[in-house]
Structures are given as structure tokens and as C-alpha cells.
Amino acid sequence: MRRESTAPRPAGAPPERAIRVLIADDHPIVRQGLRTFLGVQADIEVVGEAEDGVSAVSLAESLEPDIVLMDLKMPGADGLAALTELRARGVRARVLVLTSVTERGHVLPAVQAGAAGYLYKDVEPRALVQAIKAVHDGHVLLAPDAAEAMVRAEQAGTDERGPATLTEREREVLVQIARGRSNREIARALVVSEKTVKTHVSNLLMKLGVQDRTQAALYAVRHGLAGD
Structure with missing residues (x-):
């Protein structure tokens, strides 16, 4: 093939x-x-x-x-x-x-x-x-x-930390991730470059202590950061 x-x-x-x-x-x-x-x-x-x-x-x-x-x-x-x-x-x-x-x-x-x-x-x-x-x-x-x-x-897990300290822009990106948006879609919604979005995603994953976007989205839901 x-x-x-x-x-x-x-x-x-x-x-x-x-x-x-x-x-x-x-x-x-x-x-x-x-x-x-x-x-x-x-x-x-x-x-x-x-x-x-x-x-x-x-x-x-x-x-x-x-x-x-x-x-x-x-x-x-x-x-x-x-x-x-x-x-x-x-x-x-x-x-x-x-x-x-x-x-x-x-x-x-x-x-x-x-x-x-x-x-x-x-x-x-x-x-x-x-x-x-x-x-x-x-x-x-x-x-x-x-x-x-x-x-x-996730809620039954052992992570009892409060919400991580995120910048306003990182919180906006997290809300978009929780809505299932891709980096390109987030860039369009926030009127920034896709490269900037990637940087914010990397930073917030590190701050949240999670490995990927799915876990970040669930973190957002668990801590009331998912937005409306």
C-alpha cells in the first residue's frame, strides 16, 4: 500500500x-x-x-x-x-x-x-x-x-487542589478548549495567531498539571471554568 x-x-x-x-x-x-x-x-x-x-x-x-x-x-x-x-x-x-x-x-x-x-x-x-x-x-x-x-x-480522583492561577487569556483559551474548539478555531474566536494559542495551551496544561486537552476540558468543568 x-x-x-x-x-x-x-x-x-x-x-x-x-x-x-x-x-x-x-x-x-x-x-x-x-x-x-x-x-x-x-x-x-x-x-x-x-x-x-x-x-x-x-x-x-x-x-x-x-x-x-x-x-x-x-x-x-x-x-x-x-x-x-x-x-x-x-x-x-x-x-x-x-x-x-x-x-x-x-x-x-x-x-x-x-x-x-x-x-x-x-x-x-x-x-x-x-x-x-x-x-x-x-x-x-x-x-x-x-x-x-x-x-x-475525575471528580472521584485524589486531586483536591483548587483552580490553578491562570491569566485572563489562558482562561479564555481554556473555555474554548472545554467547548471542543481546535487551535485554529480558538485563534479566530480570540483574534490572535494560532502560534499564540499553542503557547497559551502549553502554558495552561503545565499550570493545570494535566497531560492533554481532554483532561484540561474536564478540569475546567470540575472547577467551574468552562463558561456558558
């Missing part, structure tokens, strides 16, 4: 090529169904299939997809192990968990391991397509009950 650059296109920019998707699921019928459905989308290309976590990591490295649709419950190395390994290897593909596992305790570990989205397999097909596009554009997307589960898990 051909290899292409994995540099993500900026949010809001017109698509230059199809979004390259790798499907990781241990059920052949699920893989076939997803391949068939996604294959008819003009701006999505299914570049490969994996039946377990080990092959998912290997194919993600060799095929360089933009998005990995990752099941959590697979034989051998499961989806969570694959997520951890993908991050460890610096694979740039964004992972959208698509699972039938309904235990809410799986949501936080998956996101902490690097998942950019978490959906259940009963999602409407058109909603799945929109989710793939949103995650590709840099958004974090969680099914409503998955988001609720994650907030509850």
Missing part, C-alpha cells in the same frame, strides 16, 4: 485528500461492515484492518493512517494496551475508540492512554462519519455517557 505524509490538515481547511482510516477489531463481520460503509464516503479511505492490538500498532506504524478506529476488547493485546504502545512509539494517528464495552470504568483509562474519542458501536452511521472527521480535525469527542463517566471518574 502507498504511504503518505501524516501531517494533519488544519481545522476548517478544505480536505486535500481522503482521511486515511485503520480499523482495529477482532470481529471480521464488524471490520467488513465498517469497511463497506466507510468505503463509500468520498473523503474517507480505509487503508487497513487489524484483528488485535499487536497488529493494530504494527499497521499504524507501517500504513500511517490519520485515524485508528480501535475496539477495546480484543484477544492478546487489547485496545488499551495498543493505545499505550502507540503513544510510546510516537505514532501520530489519532485514535477513536469504537467499542461495545459499556463499563464506564474503561473510559478514563482509554483517554489517559491517548484516545481522542470514545464511542459505542450502537452509534448512528452518519454520526460515526462526523466523529471521524471531528477527531481528524483535532477535536476530542466522547459519547455523552462516556463523557459523564469520565467527569465522575
Whole structure:
């Protein structure tokens, strides 16, 4: 299969090529169904299939997809192990968990391991397509009950610190992150450069003591900083 650059296109920019998707699921019928459905989308290309976590990591490295649709419950190395390994290897593909596992305790570990989205397999097909596009554009997307589960898990954690001291601009950026906005969208909303937004994001992540935008958004909700 051909290899292409994995540099993500900026949010809001017109698509230059199809979004390259790798499907990781241990059920052949699920893989076939997803391949068939996604294959008819003009701006999505299914570049490969994996039946377990080990092959998912290997194919993600060799095929360089933009998005990995990752099941959590697979034989051998499961989806969570694959997520951890993908991050460890610096694979740039964004992972959208698509699972039938309904235990809410799986949501936080998956996101902490690097998942950019978490959906259940009963999602409407058109909603799945929109989710793939949103995650590709840099958004974090969680099914409503998955988001609720994650907030509850965060609230039950041991972090009892009060809100971090942020500058006014950092607070504005945090509000935008909590609304699911990309850096480009935040730059437009605040009338600043995208480079400036990246700097603010890096600073506020450090001040909040969190690793990524998803955790920052949840921090904002927990401490009443998410805005209206």
C-alpha cells in the first residue's frame, strides 16, 4: 500500500485528500461492515484492518493512517494496551475508540492512554462519519455517557487542589478548549495567531498539571471554568 505524509490538515481547511482510516477489531463481520460503509464516503479511505492490538500498532506504524478506529476488547493485546504502545512509539494517528464495552470504568483509562474519542458501536452511521472527521480535525469527542463517566471518574480522583492561577487569556483559551474548539478555531474566536494559542495551551496544561486537552476540558468543568 502507498504511504503518505501524516501531517494533519488544519481545522476548517478544505480536505486535500481522503482521511486515511485503520480499523482495529477482532470481529471480521464488524471490520467488513465498517469497511463497506466507510468505503463509500468520498473523503474517507480505509487503508487497513487489524484483528488485535499487536497488529493494530504494527499497521499504524507501517500504513500511517490519520485515524485508528480501535475496539477495546480484543484477544492478546487489547485496545488499551495498543493505545499505550502507540503513544510510546510516537505514532501520530489519532485514535477513536469504537467499542461495545459499556463499563464506564474503561473510559478514563482509554483517554489517559491517548484516545481522542470514545464511542459505542450502537452509534448512528452518519454520526460515526462526523466523529471521524471531528477527531481528524483535532477535536476530542466522547459519547455523552462516556463523557459523564469520565467527569465522575475525575471528580472521584485524589486531586483536591483548587483552580490553578491562570491569566485572563489562558482562561479564555481554556473555555474554548472545554467547548471542543481546535487551535485554529480558538485563534479566530480570540483574534490572535494560532502560534499564540499553542503557547497559551502549553502554558495552561503545565499550570493545570494535566497531560492533554481532554483532561484540561474536564478540569475546567470540575472547577467551574468552562463558561456558558
